[in-house]
Every structure is written in C-alpha cells, then in structure tokens.
Amino acid sequence: MGLFSRKKAQEEQALPAPFTSAVIVAAGRSTRMGGEVSKQFLLLDGVPVIVRTLKAFELANSIREVVIAARQEDIPQMYSLIQSYEITKVRQIVPGGETRQESVFHAIAQVDTQAEYLAIHDGARPLVRPQEIDLAVRAAVEHGAAALGVPVKDTVKRIDATGKILETPERSTLWAVQTPQVFTRALYQRAVDQAGASAANLTDDCQLVEQLGEPVYLVQGSYANLKLTTPEDVYAAEGILKSQEDFYA
DSSP, X not given: OOHHHXXXXXXXXXXXXXXXXXXXXXXXXXXXXXXXXXXXXXXXXXXXXXXXXXXXHXXXXXOOEEEEEEOGGGHHHHHHHHHHTTOOOEEXXXXXXXXXXXXXXXXXXXXXXXXXXEEEEXXXXXXXXHHHHHHHHXXXXXXXXXEEEEEOOSOOOEEOTTSOEEEOOOGGGOEEEEEEEEEEHHHHXXXXXXXXXXXXXXXXXXXXXXXXXXXXXXXXXXXXXXXXXXXXXXXXXXXXXXXXXXXXX
C-alpha cells in the first residue's frame, strides 16, 4: 500500500460511522405461504426466520439499532425470541400498517432521533449476510441511496394483458432489487413528503426516491438473499443453508 492510500485508509478508519437504524418489515399476512402461521416463525434448519434476519443485523457493524414492524398478534412471540436468542440491538417492535409502506412509516417514527441513515429490510429475507448489509450501508453513505441487488439470470419479456410479448429488454441492464435498501433519513423523508398519499401503496422503497428524481445505486449482493413468499422459497432456503456453512444462528 502506497503512502497516500495508507493515509486515506487511516483517515477513513478515524471517521465516526454514521448512526444507521435498521427497519425490519415483518407485518405481512403470509397469504401466499398459506397464512395460518406467520412466515416469520417458520423454522429454517431449526431457527425461526425472523431470528435469522435479526442475527444478521445484530452482527452487521454498520447497524446501531433495529426497529421491527410486525403483526400485533406476533409481537409477544417476537419479544420472547429476541430474549431467547440474546439479540440486543432491537429498540422496539411496533404494530404494522395495512400496507408494507405504512408498516415502514410506523417503524421509522420510532427510530432514534440521532439516526442519519435508514436501512429498510424485509423480515422474510433471512439469508442476508452481515457483510452484505455493511456493503449496502457503505454505498448509501457514498451516494445517499443504495440497495442490494443481483443481475437477472433469465431472459425477461414484457407482455400485454393478453400475454402477447411486446419486447425483450436487454438482460445485461436488468437487476433484481433486494433489501436492505438504505437512504439518508433526510432524503427518505423528502421522498415520502413529495409522494404524499400515494407513498402508502408502493412496494419498493427505492421507487420513492426514484420518483423524487434522485439517483439510487445498486451494489451486488447474493442470490442466496431470497425473499420467502411461497412454500417453494422455503425449500430453496433450506437447500442453501445445507449447501453453505457460513450462515449464523
């Protein structure tokens, strides 16, 4: 390492890390999973989904605190799991809203006033790794807004209402966005204020900032960071856990 690069590294180490609060969205009704039991409590290799998610944020160096939005009826069980698995970063669990974005807003209202950055993550993405969380936060610190994503593997078609193919987008430009999605708190709030009532119906936080006209950058995460939506996703996650040994919890 040369003199100047060594000096730059030392300066970066000396800078205090920004206060980043994680918002975990875990208030879905799990209808596509069958709906009888919250998918947050499904077991992956013997460990509840929400615990695996929280453990990743517990181990991420960039995260100071965690606020969870959950179904009202799930909150007591979540607190019990947090205690049993000795998860220390959870500040509060709040009841979720009618939509995903309303749940995010409820949680953000309870983050620490010192928080400069918000890392918003799906509770049903339990295989995110701590280093991937840190990567997304670093990118947001550099650019103001960033998220994990992966290049699309399949050829994608755009169709009309009848199923007729309209076009085939160039695959090299297509990525599947994941979470966490990380923003400066001020930028996110500005995006929410501009979107108004329509913000509550969006399914992606990046879209809020995109509508503001501000850039959002994707950094490559892992294909293992899948979202558990249907029973097939659970089988896939179990397979990933069995094939890779670097997962915690």
